[in-house]
Amino acid sequence: REYFQEGTGILPGPTSELHASYVTDSSVTLIWQGPTEGANATDYVVHYKKVDKTSIAENIIKLDNQANTTDTTITLRDLEPHALYKIFVVSRNEHGTSLPSSILLINITKTDLGETGMSAVTSPPHTLAVSERSAQFVTITWQPPEFSHPDEQMVYRIFYKEGNSQSYRAADTSVTSHTLEQLNPNTQYIIYVTAISKKGQSLPSETLIAWTDPAYPAFVEPPSVHPVNLLVEGSSMTILCIAMGIPMPTISLYISGRLVRQDVTRHMVTVIYNVSRDMNHISCYADNGYGTPMEARKRVDIKYKPHLTANGISMAAHGDTITLECLVEANPEPQMLFWRDFAMRIPVIQSPKYSVDMARSKDEEEKWVMRLTIKSVTDAEEGDYFCHAENAYGNETKPVSVRLRNVAPVNNITQCCIEQNVSSSCMDACSFYLDIDSVIDKPECLPDFDKFMKCGSDGSDHRGCCAQSGVERNCLDWCKGDAIDPSTSKSCLAKFTKKIISCFRDGRDRLPGPPQNVRVERVDDHTVMVRWDPPLKNPHTVEMYRVFWRQDKPKGSPMKNDVKTNNFKITGLKPGVPYECVVKAGNTRGTSTLTDPIRFTTDEKYITSAASMEEEHSQFGMAFGMVLTIAFVVAMIAAGVWYVRTRSLLGHKSTGGVAFENPSYLREVNMDNIQPSDANTSSGLHNTSWKQEQLHVPASTEVAPSIYEELKLGQDGAGFKRLKP
Structure with a gap:
């Protein structure tokens, strides 16, 4: 510091603006400006030397040839033609010399230099070195030019390329260090630097050869969590993620699948406050772009x-x-x-x-x-x-x-049993909840079980529940209140009575009863409007009504449609042809039984309920009986045998009204592929049977029946789809 202070104000300042104004094949004229700061210079020393490709990069303070002058211009003569010369100027007084000026490199060949001439430029940067490196970057440092004006502003340009590449990439900086990024691992790079001022670009520095590090895939250790032993909900925990790899990996901290923090580092410490019970899965994830990213997990025990x-x-x-x-x-x-x-x-x-x-x-x-x-x-x-x-x-x-629930009972079991002519010794079962246990051990009550089931079903179809409970197919008719084959009554009574009664109880408040007061109104020769009233039992549970109709004589294929309203328009009918219609109510849990059939035609106002049809059938039966009376004595034995054999094969079925049970209407257990139309018009579905499926359930939430169900219950009968759990 003392040496610097000693020359302050005494030594002359450096020259500036050195440039060649005129050049011939043997001479060059130089012009410069004297120092603007420091003591006045008494004279100037011009240093010049012939250089070649080897010596051009040498920076020495004194060249082979000098010329003195007191003026700020000089002409150097007797120079070798077509040779390259390096020239700089220093100012001098009795105390010493200044720093060198910028360097002028000029070819001694007669050239028109124009009005501005050829300016001197700074010397090149030097002493290039690698200060830091990794698999993807290299940091280069260097020294500033030795010959340059102190006030001259410079920008450094770094040129670099891979060893086998033909072209250089460049990057500029104003400081004497720079990091080259996005490099390839384990690769050789050739680097040099130039200095650029307002007068031009310097010569290149020396060339530096640098290698990037090889890449190693990221490796991460299992997360370390503190406290280790006792972690309580509401407290805090400290998580440490440690990862290795070249280049440095990006560490991500996940807690129960949620990204909490991410950073490019090798050690990441994170403090989590107010720990909740769902923060028990901790994961450290590391990736550096090479190889397969790695993840380490840990489950913590949060109390x-x-x-x-x-x-x-x-x-x-x-x-x-x-x-x-x-x-x-x-x-x-x-x-x-x-x-x-x-x-x-x-x-x-x-x-x-x-x-x-x-x-x-x-x-x-x-x-x-x-x-x-x-x-x-x-x-x-x-x-x-x-x-x-x-x-x-x-x-x-x-x-x-x-x-x-304070709901008045819709069905009076006792009254139903009286109407069904249940024997007096078996009336103990006809309590409000159908107490089967009181008569199950009475053999004389076995013929009344069909009646018990009719009253217990309360107008609803419970076959879906029964099928899920394992009731066999030949006993399923009890679940909807119909009689079963007497030959199977004892088996059904012993095996499935309690399951059936349980389904009656479960569906009592969930399943609707049959619609009421079904009626048909003629619209035209091809159209009728079917109307009905809501069920008396659980009307609030109805989600859909299903309407069936078919040609009566001869029996035609049944058609059906589903509606949410209490009416439905049937179109496409034929004039003069008798038709039958029944309706049932349903929801996602099951359906009611069918209403009594109603008979109608479209060419006149001829609409007959089931009761009327019974009267017609009765009158026809009386006439037919009178005809048979004549032959009754002769055929009594044969008729008796025929009747017994037929009854044993077919079983007893309740009569009255139109037989909708055969072949199609009563096969189903529940609603099937519900697709209600916007208008109450016929969809024209020629389905002859129902499968048990849930009402209005998207296909994506249904499960097809198992092989066991189809074998046990039948594909047309109780082989039904079930909701997924």
Whole structure:
């Protein structure tokens, strides 16, 4: 520092604006400006030297030839023609010399240099070196030019290319270091630098050969989580992800599948506050663009108090069996119980009335299902219950309630049994809920079971529930209130009575009864309007009505359509042809039984209900009986044998009205491929049977019947689709 301060204000400043104004084959005229700062110069020393390709890059402070002058211009003579000369100027006084000026390189050949001449430029940068490198970048440093004016502003241009490439890429910077990025791993690069000022570009620096590092795929260690032993919901945790690889990898932290943080580093520390119970899966993911990205996972054990989800209020009817559920999430496993009284903490215990079950969820280890089943609900069981769970970290209680429906009964079982002529000794079964247990051991009541089932079905078709419960096909008619073959009655009674009665109970408040007051209004010779009233039983559960019609004489193929309204227009009918029509109501759980058939034609107002048809059939039967009376004595034995054999083969069927059970109308158990039209018009579906399927359910949520179901229940009958769970 002392040496620098000693010459301040004494030594002359450097010259500037050196340029050649005129050149011949043996001489060159130079012009420059004297120093603007420092002591005045007494004279100037012009250094010049002939150079070649080897010596042109040498920067020495004193050249072979000097010429002195007190003026700011000079002509150098007797130079070698067509030779390349390097020239610079220094100012001088009695105390010493200044720094060199910029360097002028000029070919001694007569040339018109124009008005501005040929300017001197700075010397090239030097001492190139590699300060840092990786697989994808190299950082280069260098020294500034030795010969340049202190006030001269410069930009450095870095030229680089791969060793086997033919062209250079360039990058500019104003400082003496630069990082070349997006390079290829394990590759040789050739690099040099030039300095650019307002007077022009310098000569190139020396050439530097640099190699990038080889690439190594990313490797990541399993995440490290602190605290290690006790992590409680609501506290904080620190996660450390460590990754290796060249180039440096990008580390991503995921918590339960959500990206939390991402950074280009080898060690990433992240603090998570207010930890929740769903933050138990931690993943560190590393990728550097080479090889396969790597992921390391860890599951942490987060302790938390119980969290309950209750099913709220459950509605039931008198005599129902109802199940109350609560979903429990906790860690560690909690103590769980049901309370009947929250204030008194009275627990519900296992008994014939109550069934208490605590089961771990099949899908997740930290979830449990609390179930309280109440059998034969009465007024005493109505009210609030409480799910309670507790562990070492807290407790929670949620209410669940039972409410009874105040719905007047639509079907009077006792009255139905009287109308069906049930024997007096078997009337004990005709309670409000059809108490089959009271007569199941009475052999004399076996003939009345068809009547019990008709009253118990209450106008609904329960075959869907029965089929799912495993009731065999030859017993399914009981599920819709129809008689079955007497030869199978005992088997059905012994095996499936309780299942059928259970389905009656389950569907009592869920399945609709048959539509009421079906009537037909003539529109024209080819069209009628069918109207009906909602069912008396569960009208609020109706989601769709299905209308059937067919030609009566001769019997034609049945047609059907589904509507949401209480009317339907049938088109395309033939004048003078008798038709029959029936309607049923349904929802996603099942359907009602069919209404009584109604008979009509379109060419006149001839519409007959099932009751009228019974009268016609009765009159026809009387006339036919009179004719048969004459031959009755002769054919009595043969007729008796024929009657017995026919009855044993076909079984007993209830009569009355038009036989819609054969071949098609009553085969189905539930709604089938519901596609209601916008207008109440015929869809023209020539289906001769129903499969049991759910009403108005998209195909993507249905499951085809299993082979077992088709073999057991029949493809046309109870082989039905089921909703996915």
